[in-house]
Amino acid sequence: MSIWDYANPKRFIATTTPALPWLFALAGGCLAVGLVWGFFLTPEAERFGSSVKIIYLHVPSAMMAINAWAMMLVASLIWLVRRHHVSALAARAAAPVGLTMTLIAIVTGAIWGQPMWGTWWAWDPRLTSFLILGLFYLGYIALWEAIADPDAAADLTSILCLVGSVFALLSRYAVNFWNQGLHQGASLSLDAEENVSDVYWLPLVVCIAGFALLFLALVLMRTGTEIRARRLRALTLRSQRLEA
Amino acid sequence: MLRDLRLTVRAGGGFGLGLAFFLIVVVLVPFAVGPEPATLARIAPGVLWVGALLATLLSLDRLFALDLEDGALPLIATAPLPLEAVALAKAAAHWLTTGLPLTLAAAPLGVLLSLDPAAMPWLVLSLALGTPALSVIGAFGAAVTTGLRRGGLLLSLLVLPLYVPTLVFGAEAARRGAEGLAVSTPLLMLAGITLGAVALLPFAAGAALRVNLR
Numbered sequence: 001m002s003i004w005d006y007a008n009p010k011r012f013i014a015t016t017t018p019a020l021p022w023l024f025a026l027a028g029g030c031l032a033v034g035l036v037w038g039f040f041l042t043p044e045a046e047r048f049g050s051s052v053k054i055i056y057l058h059v060p061s062a063m064m065a066i067n068a069w070a071m072m073l074v075a076s077l078i079w080l081v082r083r084h085h086v087s088a089l090a091a092r093a094a095a096p097v098g099l100t101m102t103l104i105a106i107v108t109g110a111i112w113g114q115p116m117w118g119t120w121w122a123w124d125p126r127l128t129s130f131l132i133l134g135l136f137y138l139g140y141i142a143l144w145e146a147i148a149d150p151d152a153a154a155d156l157t158s159i160l161c162l163v164g165s166v167f168a169l170l171s172r173y174a175v176n177f178w179n180q181g182l183h184q185g186a187s188l189s190l191d192a193e194e195n196v197s198d199v200y201w202l203p204l205v206v207c208i209a210g211f212a213l214l215f216l217a218l219v220l221m222r223t224g225t226e227i228r229a230r231r232l233r234a235l236t237l238r239s240q241r242l243e244a
Numbered sequence: 245m246l247r248d249l250r251l252t253v254r255a256g257g258g259f260g261l262g263l264a265f266f267l268i269v270v271v272l273v274p275f276a277v278g279p280e281p282a283t284l285a286r287i288a289p290g291v292l293w294v295g296a297l298l299a300t301l302l303s304l305d306r307l308f309a310l311d312l313e314d315g316a317l318p319l320i321a322t323a324p325l326p327l328e329a330v331a332l333a334k335a336a337a338h339w340l341t342t343g344l345p346l347t348l349a350a351a352p353l354g355v356l357l358s359l360d361p362a363a364m365p366w367l368v369l370s371l372a373l374g375t376p377a378l379s380v381i382g383a384f385g386a387a388v389t390t391g392l393r394r395g396g397l398l399l400s401l402l403v404l405p406l407y408v409p410t411l412v413f414g415a416e417a418a419r420r421g422a423e424g425l426a427v428s429t430p431l432l433m434l435a436g437i438t439l440g441a442v443a444l445l446p447f448a449a450g451a452a453l454r455v456n457l458r
Contacts (some may be wrong), residue, residue, distance in 0.1 A: 116247070135405040139398075143388070146398050154454040156388050160402065163384060163448050167406045170437065174409040178416060 007084035007234035009227045016220045030210030038203035049139045050211035054112045056204060062210035065133060068098030068215065072140075073165050076158035086223065089155035089230070091161065092144050093222030097215060099137035106130055125175040136164045150230065249307055262299040262342045263349055269295040270353045281358040288357035289418030291366055295353075296346045296371055297407055300378045303342055304403065305396040307386035308453065317390075321457055328450035335376075335383035335446070336371045343375030359422065364420025370434060374414035377438040380445045387449040391456040410437055 006012045038056035075091035078084060109127065110120040121127065141162055172186035248420060275290050280424035311317040320330055350371050351364050359367065385403035389395035 040450075132405055132408055135401075139402040139405060140403055142398055146389075146392055146395075151456050152391070152458065156452055157450050159448050160388060163406070163445070167409065168442075170409040171412075173404075174412040174433075177430075178412045 003085070004082075007082070007086050009086055009231075012086050013224050013227060016224055020217060020221055020224075023213060023220065025129065027210050027213035027217050030206055030213055034203050034206030034208075034210050038200075038207060042200055042203060044200070051112060051115050052200070054108050055200070056207045058105060058108040058112060059204060060208040061101045063129070063208060064211050064215050065098055066107050067212075068094050068101060069133065069136070069165065069168070071219075072098065072161055075160040079154055079159050080162075085154075085230070086227065088158065089226040090219060090223045091158070092154075093226055094215075094219045095137055095141050095144070096223070097218050099134060099141065101211075101215070102130060102137060106134065111212045125172075125178070128175045129168075129172045132175075133168060136168055140164065150233075205219040256321065262303050263345050265276065265302055266295050266299040266346055266349060269298060270356060273357070277449040284292070284357045285359055285422070288354060289322060289363065289422055290415045291357060292350050292354060292359075292367060293371070293374075293411060293415040293418060296343075296350065296375065297378060297411060299346055300342055300375065300382060301400055301403065303338065304382040304386050305389070305399050307338060307383055308390040308394065308456075312390050312456070317453075318457060321453070326450065327453045328446045330454065331383055331449035332380075332442070332446040335380045335442075335449075338383060339376050339379035343371075343379050344361070346369040347375055362424065363418065363422030366427055367418040370414045370417040370421070370431065373431060373434045373438055374410050377410045377434075377441045378407060380438075380441045380449075384449040384452065386444045387452040388458070390453065413437065 007017065035056055039053050042053070042089060072091040072094050075087045075094070079088040079091065106127070109130075113122070114120050140157055140160060143157050144153055270291065273287075274284060277287065291445075308317060311320065321327055347368055351368055354364055354367060380405055384398050385406070388402060389399045392398060413430045413434040417427050417434060420427045420430065
């Protein structure tokens with residue numbers, strides 16, 4: 001049983017549909033535990049006050065925003081190389097979720113930045129690259145919507161995703177060069193000497209797991225929807241041809 | 245490529261249009277921010293770069309779309325030349341008709357914005373290094389949106405985020421030149437982006453064209 005078996009849309013739907021409620025329940029559970037733990041049961045950090053608690057939304061959504069693009073990149077590559085329709089549809093399904101995660105990260109960041117830095121927005125490298133990532137998501141989604149032929153749309157968006165990934169990385173380092181930032185560096189790395197203390201770290205990890213599961217569940221559900229929409233389109237076309 | 249050059253220059257292909265657009269953008273800026281030379285000189289490199297970028301964008305949407313409409317593109321595709329080379333030739337023609345004139349026009353327009361004369365060579369050099377990347381990236385975007393009606397707006401949405409690194413390094417080089425700082429790092433990065441884009445993006449553009457011709 002290899003992963004390629006799921007390239008069969010029927011098998012994909014048959015496997016994911018029963019798993020979806022469990023995934024959503026698990027994601028909801030993780031989020032409920034992580035958020036309640038983070039919001040109500042952790043001490044307030046010195047110098048930060050209670051505003052630090054938005055970290056439980058900010059960090060996981062930011063991580064998922066980047067990982068969603070990475071997942072779209074892999075799915076696009078699979079589509080270009082092996083031409084499995086489910087893969088192209090999964091990339092399509094992930095884009096709006098990724099865009100939403102990007103927006104959540106930017107908005108929670110602004111809400112956090114206002115009391116901490118005294119400003120809603122700064123042209124900081126991390127903030128700027130997230131804005132650019134959001135623009136890439138917009139362009140990708142717009143291209144999917146603009147092309148009528150599904151296979152051509154999948155091809156062109158996949159090519160755009162590959163090129164966009166290179167340029168998104170390039171922009172990330174270009175803006176680093178352009179402006180020094182207010183945003184703190186990485187503080188969750190496994191190999192760093194100074195990290196966030198365990199009190200905050202543990203609920204944060206639960207929240208990240210919750211967001212990841214939520215992303216997975218949403219993408220699987222949306223991919224299933226796309227597959228069904230595709231099938232509906234094929235059936236409609238066939239019945240129209242029969243009538244004519 | 246020669247055919248493209250001839251078409252653009254002769255048949256109202258918008259040869260002067262980009263240039264005129266560039267001129268108007270630069271002229272409008274002092275009306276918006278006020279005529280103080282100090283303010284203008286400070287923002288001049290950025291304004292010239294953004295103006296050049298928008299002027300490049302202006303003529304992109306007809307790069308492949310016109311050839312597809314009159315049926316020339318399928319014929320070109322059956323020629324022994326690979327589509328990747330076609331995309332590269334189109335981008336080169338586009339650069340010769342927009343990027344190069346823009347670069348040359350930037351110096352006199354810099355005077356309008358009271359740009360420091362010492363910064364002028366750096367501005368022109370950064371534009372000369374950066375505009376080929378703008379043309380090649382634009383050719384890729386044009387190839388992706390060729391088959392679409394109303395592709396022009398989508399083209400800008402796709403291409404503008406891709407322009408970010410070029411713009412950052414180009415404007416940074418011009419700005420540093422204006423302030424008398426060391427300019428080699430951004431210029432090298434800019435040249436690197438241009439070379440990388442020229443080397444790799446024609447393949448992406450060729451693949452996109454092939455999909456659109458299917």
